[in-house]
Amino acid sequence: MTRKLIAVLALVPCLALATIFSIGAGAVEIEPAQVISILRSLVGLEGFQDYSPQQAAVLEAIRLPRVLLGLLIGAGLSTAGAAMQGLYRNPLADPGLLGISSGASVLAAASIVLEIHWFGIYTLPIAAFCGSLLAMSVVYLLSQYQGRTQITTLLLAGIAISALCGAVTGFFTYFSNDDQLRSITFWQLGSLGGATWSALFSVAPFILLTVMGIPFFAKALNALLLGESNAKYLGIPVERVKVVLILLVALGVGAGVAVAGLIGFVGLVVPHLVRLSLGPDHRFLLPASALLGSLLLVLADLIARTIVSPLELPIGIVTASVGSPFFLFLLLRDRKMGGL
Amino acid sequence: MSLLKAQDLSFQVKERYLLQHVGFSVEPGEFLAVIGRNGAGKTTLLRLLTNDLTPKTGKIEIFGRPLAEFAQKDLATKRAVLAQSTPLNFAFEVLEVVLLGRIPHERTASSFEQDLEIAMAALAQVGLQGFERRNYLTLSGGEQQRVQLARTLCQIATDSPERLLFLDEPTSSLDVSHQHRVLETAKKICHEGAGVFAILHDINLAAQYADKVLILAGGRKVAFGPTADVLKADILSAAFQHNIMVTDHPRLNCKLIVTC
Numbered sequence A: 001m002t003r004k005l006i007a008v009l010a011l012v013p014c015l016a017l018a019t020i021f022s023i024g025a026g027a028v029e030i031e032p033a034q035v036i037s038i039l040r041s042l043v044g045l046e047g048f049q050d051y052s053p054q055q056a057a058v059l060e061a062i063r064l065p066r067v068l069l070g071l072l073i074g075a076g077l078s079t080a081g082a083a084m085q086g087l088y089r090n091p092l093a094d095p096g097l098l099g100i101s102s103g104a105s106v107l108a109a110a111s112i113v114l115e116i117h118w119f120g121i122y123t124l125p126i127a128a129f130c131g132s133l134l135a136m137s138v139v140y141l142l143s144q145y146q147g148r149t150q151i152t153t154l155l156l157a158g159i160a161i162s163a164l165c166g167a168v169t170g171f172f173t174y175f176s177n178d179d180q181l182r183s184i185t186f187w188q189l190g191s192l193g194g195a196t197w198s199a200l201f202s203v204a205p206f207i208l209l210t211v212m213g214i215p216f217f218a219k220a221l222n223a224l225l226l227g228e229s230n231a232k233y234l235g236i237p238v239e240r241v242k243v244v245l246i247l248l249v250a251l252g253v254g255a256g257v258a259v260a261g262l263i264g265f266v267g268l269v270v271p272h273l274v275r276l277s278l279g280p281d282h283r284f285l286l287p288a289s290a291l292l293g294s295l296l297l298v299l300a301d302l303i304a305r306t307i308v309s310p311l312e313l314p315i316g317i318v319t320a321s322v323g324s325p326f327f328l329f330l331l332l333r334d335r336k337m338g339g340l
Numbered sequence B: 001m002s003l004l005k006a007q008d009l010s011f012q013v014k015e016r017y018l019l020q021h022v023g024f025s026v027e028p029g030e031f032l033a034v035i036g037r038n039g040a041g042k043t044t045l046l047r048l049l050t051n052d053l054t055p056k057t058g059k060i061e062i063f064g065r066p067l068a069e070f071a072q073k074d075l076a077t078k079r080a081v082l083a084q085s086t087p088l089n090f091a092f093e094v095l096e097v098v099l100l101g102r103i104p105h106e107r108t109a110s111s112f113e114q115d116l117e118i119a120m121a122a123l124a125q126v127g128l129q130g131f132e133r134r135n136y137l138t139l140s141g142g143e144q145q146r147v148q149l150a151r152t153l154c155q156i157a158t159d160s161p162e163r164l165l166f167l168d169e170p171t172s173s174l175d176v177s178h179q180h181r182v183l184e185t186a187k188k189i190c191h192e193g194a195g196v197f198a199i200l201h202d203i204n205l206a207a208q209y210a211d212k213v214l215i216l217a218g219g220r221k222v223a224f225g226p227t228a229d230v231l232k233a234d235i236l237s238a239a240f241q242h243n244i245m246v247t248d249h250p251r252l253n254c255k256l257i258v259t260c
Helices: A002-024 A034-040 A052-087 A100-113 A120-142 A151-174 A178-190 A198-225 A228-233 A239-259 A266-278 A280-304 A315-335 B044-047 B092-104 B111-124 B139-155 B178-189 B203-209 B235-238
Strands: B004-013 B016-026 B031-036 B057-062 B079-082 B163-167 B193-201 B212-217 B222-228 B244-250 B256-260
Touching: A002 A034, A002 A052, A002 A266, A002 A280, A002 B235, A034 A052, A052 A198, A052 A239, A052 A266, A100 A120, A100 A151, A100 A239, A100 B178, A120 A239, A120 B057, A120 B079, A151 A266, A178 A266, A178 A315, A198 A280, A198 B092, A228 A239, A266 A280, A266 A315, A280 A315, A315 B163, B004 B031, B016 B044, B016 B057, B016 B193, B031 B044, B031 B178, B031 B203, B031 B235, B044 B057, B044 B163, B044 B193, B057 B178, B079 B139, B092 B111, B092 B139, B092 B178, B111 B139, B139 B178, B163 B178, B178 B193, B178 B203, B203 B235, B222 B235, B235 B244
Parallel strands: B016 B222, B031 B193, B031 B212, B079 B163, B163 B193
Antiparallel strands: B004 B016, B004 B057, B212 B222, B244 B256
16 A cells, blocks of 8 residues: 555655656756756746756747656547446556547547638637547447447447548548648647647646546545446446546546547556556556656656757657567566466 | 345336345344345345335335445445346456445545555455466356356455345356355354345355345245254255255264255
8 A cells, every 4th residue: 555655655755856857858958957947937937057048948949848748648549448347447548539539630630631610720729629529429339229328339339440440541542632641640640749838738638637526536436346237236327437437538538539649658658667666556556557647757858859850750659669579578577477 | 223124126118026025133143145046136125125116115224224325435434236247358366356346435444555455355265365466367157156246245254243145046056066165155254243135046055154034935034043953855856846855964963955
């Protein structure tokens, strides 16, 4: 109990260090002490290290919103992933199963190929958000039967709707020209490159709601691991819990996908990593997943924007290529201990 | 006051009756076994009693009050249900699984230390002390079932005499030794005044452990009463539509059921 609490809390300083380091790294280098000084000056406190106005401008306009967006999206995807895995009682579940990602893809691709610009530069994120909520709602409605949410149907409907969305996205891709094809592909690989303060502020409420709301259901999720009827016998209002959790996941992930595209792997793997060391108790799993997800996404974005600079890799390439071998290593190492 | 009382329960899906005019009661300290063929309505009865289904007609009283009056949360502090199998495939430690039984008590005064004590006692009751830190997924099926039994005991561990344990074929997939350990534990909490409602497949287990037996066939009550009065060759043969003989157990003071 105490050991687990310490492990969760130990993630906080790690995250702070990664954040400061990540803000400092890039074409315009900023020392950690300078980063802290500039951050202090932003909130009206005295700095203790000299820095140039250029450094301050880069930090404020480019680096800070980007890193904060990474923190938010990492936490959102991981918390949502942990909640989905608990809800489905399947460690392989991820938020994509609700049709969120594929739904977002359809309207994102549509807005690119049909050259829709109704909302200026926000057209793509708005389209993606609408797409994810739309697909998600269809999946959810399909899973309703006699006033109950059938989790198995939810899963299968999610897969079916995802496949359908994939077909429609493929259709748009087929008719796209080279530039549009490039945009679609890049969007699908995910990127934090579009981070601005306004983008950050528009998605922050949704994602924060997810990250802070889901942990209130930690005990309910623990009980749900015993199956729905057992959870009910333990006094958990199962139907209400399911609906609220699905809603929280949909909003948080939908908002994340809207501004950063499809960042795979994080929602699936981060909760796994936490479970390997802390066990499946959601009271620790959820906050630890949020922190570790933030940490990993900030580091992944750091790699994505520095490794081939001045170019930028899509972050999805980094999360998958660095994460999967590491994940496999853990999986094989812990296989003897009864798996996940 | 009966811990559990059902009167004239009926349940139907469309035109087909799954249960018709079933009535019985469980008094404090009593072990009731429900037996019958597959499809006789045992599971339907359990689902009515746990409020998963709503009866078409009839009354269910639990702890002297109508079942529908109870909030799910309050009921969960004194009524627990152990299913035939529990679909848990996450690597909890054994003690963590048992502690899940304390979830309904979170808003009462019980502290974490108290909960821990109760959980340890429950583990000892099912004979699994020393298993606290073991990974649940590495246990055998019989051990897992006993951990789940400990969880349900932990759930209804209160000072109140109002305690009910529902067992839904708790021993069907267990070996002989585990079967008896599970039912011995259930019997023990009967001696402390709790009531047990157990759906059993093995009539001999009912003969050994039950105070009363309810026999269902085709959704109807065939017999209900003290074990020795109800477990008769003619009644059982008719209910199971199979030749069944009843004799005295050579060692124990109970009936021995022989199929032929």
